[in-house]
Amino acid sequence: QITLKESGPTLVKPTQTLTLTCTFSGFSLTTSGVGVGWIRQPPGKAPESLALIYWNDDKRYSPSLKSRLTITKDTSRNQVVLTMTNMDPVDTATYYCAHQDYYGSGSLTWGQGTLVTVSS
Amino acid sequence: DIVMTQSPLSLPVTPGEPASISCRSSQSLLHSNGFNYLHWYLQKPGQSPQLLIHWGSTRASGVPDRFSGSGSGTDFTLKISRVEAEDVGVYYCMQPLETPHTFGQGTKLEIK
Numbered sequence: 001q002i003t004l005k006e007s008g009p010t011l012v013k014p015t016q017t018l019t020l021t022c023t024f025s026g027f028s029l030t031t032s033g034v035g036v037g038w039i040r041q042p043p044g045k046a047p048e049s050l051a052l053i054y055w056n057d058d059k060r061y062s063p064s065l066k067s068r069l070t071i072t073k074d075t076s077r078n079q080v081v082l083t084m085t086n087m088d089p090v091d092t093a094t095y096y097c098a099h100q101d102y103y104g105s106g107s108l109t110w111g112q113g114t115l116v117t118v119s120s
Numbered sequence: 121d122i123v124m125t126q127s128p129l130s131l132p133v134t135p136g137e138p139a140s141i142s143c144r145s146s147q148s149l150l151h152s153n154g155f156n157y158l159h160w161y162l163q164k165p166g167q168s169p170q171l172l173i174h175w176g177s178t179r180a181s182g183v184p185d186r187f188s189g190s191g192s193g194t195d196f197t198l199k200i201s202r203v204e205a206e207d208v209g210v211y212y213c214m215q216p217l218e219t220p221h222t223f224g225q226g227t228k229l230e231i232k
Contacts (some may be wrong), residue, residue, distance in 0.1 A: 046212060046224065046225050047169065047214075049222065052219060052221075063121070063220065104174075105159070105174035105175050105178070106159075106174075106217075107159055107171050107216070108169075108171065108214075109171070110168040110169055110170070113168055
């Protein structure tokens with residue numbers, strides 16, 4: 001059974017850097033075809049893909065946010081970390097990590113999400 | 121980025137009646153392998169999105185057969201044959217063909 005759980009601060013101040021950790025089980029990021037991505041969803045709005053890292057360390061970023069994002073993986077700990085710099089109140093959202101089956105349909109299995117509020 | 125456009129954005133439905141949601145993409149989602157890279161997700165209140173349909177028309181494991189997906193290329197439809205109270209939530213289409221993966225605006229289904 002694939003499970004993912006996001007962890008990190010619930011409140012950050014403007015201009016600070018956000019660091020979120022996704023801890024997963026039920027799969028390995030060393031397995032060919034596996035990816036883990038970060039997706040955010042502002043309150044009442046649609047989800048937005050942020051970043052994705054694949055088993056072969058291929059990394060993909062949202063073009064509009066690329067300069068602010070870094071995604072890394074720690075396969076020994078079954079974790080994926082996302083950092084986002086220069087946080088702003090408009091970045092307030094629920095942040096999800098998700099498993100992706102790259103060689104299949106590309107479908108996502110989502111974590112429960114974590115709400116991050118950006119406020120001074 | 122591939123733009124996904126859903127309609128309607130709000131869908132009030134009487135239990136037992138059918139419902140239909142449209143999703144259009146700005147580029148074809150039909151891969152050279154013959155599969156359409158289009159998913160439908162349902163986000164129930166207070167929950168994470170859950171996969172309903174992938175490949176445009178294949179129900180995910182455990183999804184009731186009252187849900188069906190159709191379409192190809194740039195035009196897709198999600199149909200619910202008989203809406204039940206547990207179907208309330210926001211439905212999203214999403215394309216995993218190209219990064220960044222993009223979502224439609226969402227269609228909020230509510231019970232009349």
